[in-house]
Amino acid sequence: MADERFRNALEHADDRIVAGRAMDGDVESFAVLVRRYTPMMRAYTRRMLNASADVDDVVQEAFVTAWQRFSELEDPSKVKSWLMRIVSRKAVDRIRSLRPVADIDAFDRPAPSHTSPDEVVQARAGIAALGAALRELPDAQRECWVLREMGGYSYDEIAEELGIPVSTARGLLARARKYMIVRMEEWR
Template sequence: MSGERFSSALENADDRIVAGRAADGDTVAFAVLVRRYTPMMRAYARRILPGSAEVDDVVQDTFITAWAQLPELENLERVKSWLMRITSRKAVDRLRSSKPHADIDLVEPMASPAATPPRRAEALASVAALSAALKELPDAQRECWVLRELGDYGYDEIAEELDLPLSTVRGLLARARKYIIVRMEQWR
């Protein structure tokens, strides 16, 4: 099998196979994990940290840790949640060690490049409003919301990730969503 076809097959393989090969020291498989999960990890870290340079550092630190600890991961199918848990811990550690006025506004707005300047300004303002609303949430509510809405985690995965009962996760998400809906009403 040629290297290109092998790489393509690996790109389409499920997490258990890719993580298993990476755990055995396969750098090509590990690169697949990096490509597969970097966007999600960056989005999650961006909601916690103030600047993109710190976000990139956290993601890089996460992958360094993952490379060293991947052989110890017992359930290779859970590599996604494991990477997100490492990202979460590293982002929170970095936030705790930084200045107390950490600001998490630095998000690229979702406006089409062809959008008019008023539309771009509106997109920027809505992202800033969402960021401000997220900052106002208690930490547990914000973590649940970010994992669900940005990380696309299921309720069970969030409960496991944050070591909380499922009923607590449901309550935290309900309160976070209610607050965000009320706070973002003008942007509907």
């Protein structure tokens, strides 16, 4: 009964307490973090990898890395953003490793059944155009654009993630956005 109350209290504790205990090697606390953040990390990774079968592997790798590097977490209350940075890096690494063989057309997802054939054709053409436009961007611009537009990263987080100055991240993102706006004009 006491163990159950402890687990229940741990499930509802704030991140600072749970992460602090996990940093001290408490496996039960780490399991709470896994349960708490796996859905968000999976959703983010799914968007980064275009619903690839690698999503669960990337999230699992991120948690393994987190467990091994808990000593690097400076503020336990920021465990959520720390975990998201780790999973983002793992997803970017996976994208880089797949770059020569990844074909965006292979990730074509069927349109919902309630749409008309014209809407399906239009949606697929728009997705194909977006994929083509993204492939035309230089790697650094594409990474900045994906992290900002799909991952919701701030300029500081993008700079930290890619190991570049914030001013460089802003410039790369501005050029990527300008290109995408011009390139996708007919799809507005």
